[in-house]
Amino acid sequence: MQCAAVLSAAQAASTAPLLQAQLLGTVRRAMATSLLRIPPPQALLRPLVVPERLLLGPGPSNVPQRIRAAGGRQILGHMHPEMLQVMDEIKAGIQYAFQTQNQLTLAISGSGHCAMEAALFNLLECGDTILVAINGIWGQRAAEIARRLGANVYELLKPPGEYFTPRDIEEGLVQHKPSVLFITHGESSTGVLQPLEGLGELCHRHGCLLLVDAVASLGGAPIFMDQQEIDVLYSGSQKVLNSPPGSAPISFSERAREKVLRRKTKPRSFYLDIGWLGNYWGCDGEPRRYHHTAPINSFFSLREGLAMLAEIGLESSWERHRANCARLCQGLLSLGLELFVKEEKARLPTVTTVRVPEGYNWKDITAFLMDNHAMEITGGLGPTVDKVLRIGLMGCNSTGENVNASAFEALRRRPLWQLPPQQAVSSPARGARGRRCSNSLRAWLQATGSRGTPLPPWDAGRRHGNTQQARQEWERRSWNSRGHGGESCTQQT
Ligand code: PMP
Numbered sequence: 001m002q003c004a005a006v007l008s009a010a011q012a013a014s015t016a017p018l019l020q021a022q023l024l025g026t027v028r029r030a031m032a033t034s035l036l037r038i039p040p041p042q043a044l045l046r047p048l049v050v051p052e053r054l055l056l057g058p059g060p061s062n063v064p065q066r067i068r069a070a071g072g073r074q075i076l077g078h079m080h081p082e083m084l085q086v087m088d089e090i091k092a093g094i095q096y097a098f099q100t101q102n103q104l105t106l107a108i109s110g111s112g113h114c115a116m117e118a119a120l121f122n123l124l125e126c127g128d129t130i131l132v133a134i135n136g137i138w139g140q141r142a143a144e145i146a147r148r149l150g151a152n153v154y155e156l157l158k159p160p161g162e163y164f165t166p167r168d169i170e171e172g173l174v175q176h177k178p179s180v181l182f183i184t185h186g187e188s189s190t191g192v193l194q195p196l197e198g199l200g201e202l203c204h205r206h207g208c209l210l211l212v213d214a215v216a217s218l219g220g221a222p223i224f225m226d227q228q229e230i231d232v233l234y235s236g237s238q239k240v241l242n243s244p245p246g247s248a249p250i251s252f253s254e255r256a257r258e259k260v261l262r263r264k265t266k267p268r269s270f271y272l273d274i275g276w277l278g279n280y281w282g283c284d285g286e287p288r289r290y291h292h293t294a295p296i297n298s299f300f301s302l303r304e305g306l307a308m309l310a311e312i313g314l315e316s317s318w319e320r321h322r323a324n325c326a327r328l329c330q331g332l333l334s335l336g337l338e339l340f341v342k343e344e345k346a347r348l349p350t351v352t353t354v355r356v357p358e359g360y361n362w363k364d365i366t367a368f369l370m371d372n373h374a375m376e377i378t379g380g381l382g383p384t385v386d387k388v389l390r391i392g393l394m395g396c397n398s399t400g401e402n403v404n405a406s407a408f409e410a411l412r413r414r415p416l417w418q419l420p421p422q423q424a425v426s427s428p429a430r431g432a433r434g435r436r437c438s439n440s441l442r443a444w445l446q447a448t449g450s451r452g453t454p455l456p457p458w459d460a461g462r463r464h465g466n467t468q469q470a471r472q473e474w475e476r477r478s479w480n481s482r483g484h485g486g487e488s489c490t491q492q493t
Pocket residue numbers: 058059111112113114138184186187188189213214215216236245
């Protein structure tokens with residue numbers, strides 16, 4: 001008790017270093033007479049530091065004040081009727097965002113990976129066959145999880161930056177006869193938007209369920225779960241929904257629910273058992289039972305994120321992301337930069353991938369933007385590491401301001417996400433400045449242009465006078481060295 005009292009006094013005095021040191025001395029003396037041998041960590045006796053940053057990477061995206069306030073509300077009991085009401089509202093919001101009437105619709109208490117596992121753990125039993133479409137890291141992750149479940153995993157491969165055609169998919173379905181096909185709608189490691197038209201119908205014709213990852217695309221690009229006959233769809237909270245990470249919308253079609261009901265064995269995970277979760281979320285018409293203590297405040301935030309999407313409307317959200325992404329791409333091209341995804345219609349409106357300019361190190365670029373503009377953009381991920389920079393414009397961050405305003409001006413202003421919506425909409429500065437993201441990059445190009453930076457691996461080709469060929473060869477080798485074959489081939493793992 002004595003230690004605790006002194007400790008809290010030390011915490012209260014955390015802004016006065018001398019007093020803090022004296023109090024810590026008292027804590028140490030008190031500890032000498034107690035059983036404690038590990039002192040309170042110094043870092044925890046100082047106030048929490050969270051710098052202001054503009055998060056224009058592939059997620060998380062900035063959280064607007066309204067959603068932060070929701071997450072900071074007083075907690076409720078996880079089975080209180082008011083909490084169950086909030087969960088019902090989240091469910092309705094997900095049904096709207098997914099465009100589905102599925103009853104088995106809820107939010108997983110975990111990040112996007114957790115929803116990916118929830119889908120695979122419930123759909124697959126040991127010995128089931130799954131075909132995983134891999135054109136970036138998310139297919140690789142799904143294949144890894146499915147292998148851990150003892151499923152027969154077949155990989156359908158495309159080089160990063162490309163998408164699958166219905167013909168590619170049909171060939172895989174005919175060859176491998178899977179019971180589940182996994183595909184990523186918004187491939188955030190490569191910046192590709194996968195067309196989904198016809199895939200559900202195709203899968204069903206071949207006795208297969210369609211599982212889609214829409215973590216990076218939901219709200220930013222059209223998706224229609226029921227009309228596109230998607231069987232399991234999941235997303236994340238921290239991208240277009242602008243909520244903190246840690247909750248993940250998911251929905252199961254009737255076909256998917258029946259497959260789960262027909263299982264011979266229980267899902268390997270109790271935490272992610274969709275039967276239990278569906279009951280807790282009131283999806284099965286039975287009295288709701290305690291399954292786990294929901295992350296109540298994360299659900300408050302998610303509820304507000306979904307409410308904001310409902311207020312804006314899906315169609316205008318899709319259009320906003322499309323238009324801002326197109327403007328960003330134009331800005332990048334006008335700087336002489338090369339976009340990683342060649343086909344315009346295949347570009348993911350939420351995450352744009354741009355090739356690291358030849359002769360530059362991507363880490364210099366991201367560090368420059370962070371140090372000088374408090375702005376995050378990131379390097380590549382998985383197969384695009386060292387090759388691309390990724391720029392995310394998601395939810396409230398997908399604004400003309402973030403594309404259009406000059407970085408220097410913008411940094412002097414209050415960041416847009418702190419403004420109330422009316423001010424953000426009627427801002428007189430809109431369109432009056434240069435390009436924020438691309439101007440930051442221009443500033444970086446100017447600042448580092450004369451500096452000798454390490455050459456990229458393919459640059460050896462420059463010495464032989466054929467950079468383009470050397471780069472293509474390097475990319476082919478680095479993709480294949482991760483165990484992938486050539487273009488659009490399949491292999492069993
Ligand atoms: N799928 C995609 C397409 C993603 O972009 C991400 C996150 N970047 C995930 C899955 C995993 O989500 P999380 O990091 O929230 O686990």
